[in-house]
Amino acid sequence: MLNKNAFKVGLFVVITTFLVVMTIGFMVYKKGVFEKVYTYTLSSKSGENLTLGMPVVFSGFTIGKVDVLELNEEGVVLITIKVPKRHIKWIRSNSVFSLDKPLIGAPKITVITENLNSPPLSPEAIVEIGTANDINEIIKRVNPILEMVNRIAANIETISVNLANPRGDVNKILRNAEKLTSNLSGKPSLLDMAVDDRESINALYSAMKSTKVITSQIEDTLKKVDAMAVKTDEKVYGREGSLSLVNNILKDLIIKLQNLDATLANVNTISKDAADSTKDFKLLREEIDGTIYSIKELVKKVDDLVPFKKEPDIKLP
Amino acid sequence: MKKYVSALPFFFVACIIAGCASKPIPEWRYESFGQLENYKINYLKSKDQVAEFHYRKTLEEVKRSGDLKLIAKVYLTKYALKAAVLEDVADSDYLDMDVIEPDKENRNFFVFLQGNLSIVDAKLLPAQYGPFLKAALGGKEREVNDAVSKIDDSLSCLIAIGITVKKNLYNEETLQTAVNTASANGWQKPLLAHLGKLEQYYEATNEKAKASKIRQKIKAIKN
Structure with missing residues (x-):
């Protein structure tokens, strides 16, 4: 009985071991460990982006890998690649090797063989490797576009x-527009629209009316002056005459009036500025309040952390 | 013994933890105390506007608790400060509180501030005024001066001198003590008040030169 069981266990162990060894052997065989490997040497001016174990690709299939990287006496990088026997048919004497740096993914060495009928590449030959630098090319092209996009984004922001x-x-414009339209619809005249104060308008109207009266009076006076002018001598309307003096005074008056106008405009601007500043003050005040409150909170928290603190108690002085 | 020594570090750690875990102080208490202290200092420094702000805040915070005795204490503090700068005490606020919720200790202090020393209960008065009360009841200026100069707390000292002035128990030395105390603390308000009083004193005792000197001093300080 015991012997029978021992036999079964032994058989199980032997079969399992055999299967495991077979499986490993098969995998190793499939991986090409026993396959003959050929070595080729490539050269490059720079070792940048070259790494050990880097794949050698033909038509998108990996046919070998970089085995050794070394720098020779002339400062040229020598790349030794290993290709299994079953793949050496793709590597011919006219094959072109290039270092391919794709935008996404690891760099690789790509083999392009135009004519598969040409003689195989001799293992002693050293072929120079070209570089296809996808990333930099793309970056160079994309950079100006990115800048443009950036500018547009900033503008949109x-x-x-x-x-x-x-x-x-924009909101200010909208508000102004709103105010203007409401003014337009609400005010009986253009003057009402410009000046928002009824009293000033009335004053202006009455001033304009009196101007009419004054003008007519002046006209009368001028007629009289005309009449007089015929009779008057050089003294009146000469260079030193009273009329020219009056003229000068009038000119002066006009200049002064213009100055007054500018001053009025300034007063307007100043009052508007003052109104704006008041708004700023409010905002500032709120901000200061907020900051002080935060500081107070912080101080309180710090204070709460102090152990054995005496409890504050209001006592008579 | 060794066992206890080795337990000491644990004891300390336990203490620290207990300290950290202690209940946080209610905000109104913390706030009101701080605001009242600020009020006192600013008032004594003649920063009336700032002081008034802190006083308002103190009342605001104390009123949150609804504790009328505490509110009365705040009013009494204000009166005490007024006494320290030789100003008259307006008492309506305190009396309102006293009617609603009378408190012996507050009432006693109020009577003390008014200068009715004969009915003040020394036991209910803050301890620092004990010797002063005794001396003042004795009515001897020298003893009063002695008692006043022994009060450690500068504000309490000025309050006591204020009461002394009110009771007409003072002399040159009393006022000098007040001037020196206020000056040492940088409290301009009581300083000017007592200098003014000192000037009046010299005028009354016909010491014109000293009075003039004090006048010049006041002028220099005010400018």
């Missing part, structure tokens, strides 16, 4: 910020 900001230009 400015516009959107402006749109979102209630104090932004």
